[in-house]
Amino acid sequence: MVMKSEALRTRTLTILGIVSLVILAACGGGTASTTNPTPTPGLAPTIITISPNAILAGGSPFILTVTGTNFAAASMVYFGGAAFPTTFVNSTQLTAAIPAVSIASPGTMAVTVTNPAPGGGSSNSLTFTITTGAVQSIALDPAGKFAYVASLGGDAGGYVSMYTINPITGVLASIGPPVSSGEEGADFVTLDPLGKFAYVVIPGDVWDYTNDADGSVSWYTINPTTGALTSTGAIYGTGRDFCCFNSVAVVPSGKFAYVVNENAGSPGDVSMYTINAMTGALTSTGTIAAGTGPVSVAVDPAGKFAYVVNANAGSAGSVSMYTINATTGALTSTGAIAAGTGPVSMAADPAGKFAYVTNSTSNNVSMYTIDGATGALTSIGTIPAGAAPVSVAVDPSGKFAYVTNFGSNDISMYAIDATTGTLTSIGTMAAGSTPTSIAIHPSGKFAYVTNSGSNNVSMFNIDTSTGALTLIGTISS
Numbered sequence: 001m002v003m004k005s006e007a008l009r010t011r012t013l014t015i016l017g018i019v020s021l022v023i024l025a026a027c028g029g030g031t032a033s034t035t036n037p038t039p040t041p042g043l044a045p046t047i048i049t050i051s052p053n054a055i056l057a058g059g060s061p062f063i064l065t066v067t068g069t070n071f072a073a074a075s076m077v078y079f080g081g082a083a084f085p086t087t088f089v090n091s092t093q094l095t096a097a098i099p100a101v102s103i104a105s106p107g108t109m110a111v112t113v114t115n116p117a118p119g120g121g122s123s124n125s126l127t128f129t130i131t132t133g134a135v136q137s138i139a140l141d142p143a144g145k146f147a148y149v150a151s152l153g154g155d156a157g158g159y160v161s162m163y164t165i166n167p168i169t170g171v172l173a174s175i176g177p178p179v180s181s182g183e184e185g186a187d188f189v190t191l192d193p194l195g196k197f198a199y200v201v202i203p204g205d206v207w208d209y210t211n212d213a214d215g216s217v218s219w220y221t222i223n224p225t226t227g228a229l230t231s232t233g234a235i236y237g238t239g240r241d242f243c244c245f246n247s248v249a250v251v252p253s254g255k256f257a258y259v260v261n262e263n264a265g266s267p268g269d270v271s272m273y274t275i276n277a278m279t280g281a282l283t284s285t286g287t288i289a290a291g292t293g294p295v296s297v298a299v300d301p302a303g304k305f306a307y308v309v310n311a312n313a314g315s316a317g318s319v320s321m322y323t324i325n326a327t328t329g330a331l332t333s334t335g336a337i338a339a340g341t342g343p344v345s346m347a348a349d350p351a352g353k354f355a356y357v358t359n360s361t362s363n364n365v366s367m368y369t370i371d372g373a374t375g376a377l378t379s380i381g382t383i384p385a386g387a388a389p390v391s392v393a394v395d396p397s398g399k400f401a402y403v404t405n406f407g408s409n410d411i412s413m414y415a416i417d418a419t420t421g422t423l424t425s426i427g428t429m430a431a432g433s434t435p436t437s438i439a440i441h442p443s444g445k446f447a448y449v450t451n452s453g454s455n456n457v458s459m460f461n462i463d464t465s466t467g468a469l470t471l472i473g474t475i476s477s
Contacts, residue, residue, distance in 0.1 A: 042119035043070040048342055048361055050111050050126050052152065053434070053452070057106045057130050066094045066113060068123065074116045079128065080109035103130045108453070127453070129434060135450040135457065135477045137188045137437045140165070141195040144442040146227035147172055149450060149457060149477045150181070150189040150200055160189060160200055160220075161477045162227055170446030170459055172475050179229045181218060188247050191222070192254040197280030198222055198229055199248045199257065217248055217259055219280045233281050247296040247345075250275070251303040256329030257282055260294040260308055268294040270308055270322075272329055288331045290320045298346045298355075299324070305375030306331055309343045309357060317343035319357060319368075321375055337377045339366050344390045349398040354421030358389040358403055365389065365403060365412075369421055383423045385412045391437040396444045400426075400467035404435040404449055411435065411449060413467055429469040431458050450477075 047068040066077055069092060077086045077096035084102075087095045094113065102109070107130050113123040134152040141147075147163040158181035163172040181200050188201035198220045216236045220229035248259045259271045268290045273282040291310030298307045308320040317339040322331040340359025348355045348370065355377060357366040364384050368377040386405025389412065394401045401423055403412040410430050414423035432451025435458070439448050447460040447469060459472040 042072055042115050042117070044119070044121040045070045045072075045075060045113040045115050045123040047111065047113055047123045047126050050128060053126070053128055058100075058104060061100045062098055062103075064096045064098050064111070064128075066096065066111065067092060068113065070115065071113065072115050072120075076114050078110075078112045078114060083114075106130050127434065129453040134452045135161075135436070135455055136452060138439045138448050138450045138457065139189045139191050139198070140439050140441060140448070141191055141222065141227070142193055142442060143195055146175075146222070147439070147448060147457075148189050148191070148198055148229070150187060151178070151455070151477050152187070152452075158187075158200075158202060160198070160229060162229060163475070164227060165441065165446070167443075170441065170461060170472055172448070172457065172459060174475075175227050178477075179220065179231060190248055190250060192250045192257075192275065192280070193252045194254045195224070196222060196254070197275070199250070199280075201248055201259070217282065219282065221280060232279055235282055235284075249297045249299045249306070251299050251324065251329070252301065253303055256324070258297050258299070258306055258331070260290060260297045261287070262293060262295070267292050268310070270294070270297060270306075270331060272331060274329060285329060288322070288333065291318045291336060293317075294320070295343075296345045298348065300348050300355075300370065300375065301350055301352045304352075305370070307346055307355065307377070309339065309346050310336075311342055311344065316341055317359070319343070319346065319377060321377060323375055334375060337368070337379065340364055340382060345392055347392045347394050347401070349394045349401075349416065349421070350396055351398055354416065356392050356394070356401055356423070358385065358392050360388045360390055360406070363387055363389065365392065365401075365414075365423065367422055380420065380422055383414070383425065386410050386428060391435075393438045393440050393447075395440050395462065395467070396442055397464070400462070402438050402440070402447060402469070404431065404438050406434050406436065409433055409435065409453075411438065411447075411469060413469060415467055426467055429460070429471070432456055432474065446472075 049067045051065040071091050073088045076083045084096045109128040110125045111128050112125050135149050137150045139148050149161040159178035161178040162175040191198050200218045202216045216234045218234040220231050250257045257273045262268045269287045271287050272285045290308045293311040294308045295311045296309045306322040310318045318336045320336045321334045339357050340362035342361030344358045344360050346357045355368045364382040366382050367380045385403050387407030389403045390406045391404040401414045410428045413426045431449050433453025436450045436452045449458040456474045456476045458474050460469040
């Protein structure tokens with residue numbers, strides 16, 4: 001399961017204000033009296049996410065969306081230490097116009113927000129990466145023969161890189177030139193559980209409904225011998241009520257798919273589709289409501305239940321729960337359960353007994369048990385992760401879980417208690433710059449992590465006894 005940092009653009013409205021009261025007393029045969037109480041100080045802003053968080057060097061001017069808390073009408077966005085024209089959307093979102101000259105060369109830029117005095121001050125800093133590419137997500141075919149990596153591409157167009165996997169060493173080898181995503185990005189990739197089709201999400205812009213900004217989901221057939229992808233179709237967003245795709249999940253039977261739609265300024269929803277068994281084409285069967293700011297969707301290993309992670313920027317997130325109709329694929333809501341702050345992605349263990357959600361703002365992982373009859377989640381607590389955890393994966397044996405930490409450039413490793421599902425830390429392993437997603441090989445022997453800042457994929461051996469990762473090497477995308 002991957003995250004793409006664009007999938008974290010959700011917002012909630014926090015009402016803030018500065019009230020100044022001036023009382024003027026009239027003069028009448030005496031001394032005039034004027035009272036000027038001290039204005040209520042402003043609050044220091046906090047940044048939760050930036051979108052995009054990476055872009056190709058030498059690209060065109062773009063709009064940077066900053067999501068957080070305590071923003072004011074006079075807030076300014078600083079990019080690499082320079083202030084740029086800033087638009088106040090609401091107290092949890094700003095946009096800034098970044099010129100092409102600021103992204104002319106590869107490197108990193110600090111993004112901060114400053115609020116005016118009195119009070120106010122500067123926010124925390126998030127890192128924006130200017131690169132020759134920006135890998136976002138990785139998926140492996142169910143046989144463990146091939147790997148696919150989705151990458152941002154800016155004006156040059158997004159793309160999907162294709163690799164073979166050496167079954168002995170785990171090393172990736174390029175199949176050939178990448179295939180185009182058909183638009184300016186490629187944020188998320190997944191495969192159907194039968195290994196016949198690949199689906200790629202281009203998220204679009206939740207605040208822009210022009211110039212193909214509503215995003216799309218493209219599908220590809222997979223050559224079973226070579227692993228090469230062939231594009232066979234796509235669906236496109238159509239505005240506020242059907243836009244801004246973040247993630248796609250396919251049921252184990254390969255019959256149905258679900259796509260989360262963020263929807264600007266309101267609770268999002270989930271689009272439901274049937275899958276053509278011959279072509280992989282998606283046919284809509286409707287939508288169902290999700291929470292505020294849905295960013296990812298997951299299906300349990302048995303294909304009975306679906307879960308949507310709702311980021312709900314500025315407040316605690318949640319997980320919406322659904323049952324899946326085995327005949328039609330229709331979802332039925334069974335409620336929601338709280339997650340941490342800034343949740344991003346979810347993974348279940350192979351037995352479908354436990355689930356784990358990364359919380360990028362509270363820097364921890366929420367742990368749950370899964371009711372086998374109803375799919376209901378029950379919290380069993382949280383465990384610390386690194387800075388800004390975004391993606392989580394469980395190995396095929398159900399013994400270990402791994403979390404990519406976007407902010408601390410490493411991977412948290414955990415052992416899973418087979419009885420309770422609780423996680424126990426077994427250490428961390430360094431990754432590349434700003435790791436985004438992780439995938440585990442079906443054999444349980446290898447792990448692969450996409451690093452958006454360094455635009456490469458880290459390859460690891462997994463000790464099947466201890467769960468410890470050992471770096472094999474990296475490959476550029």
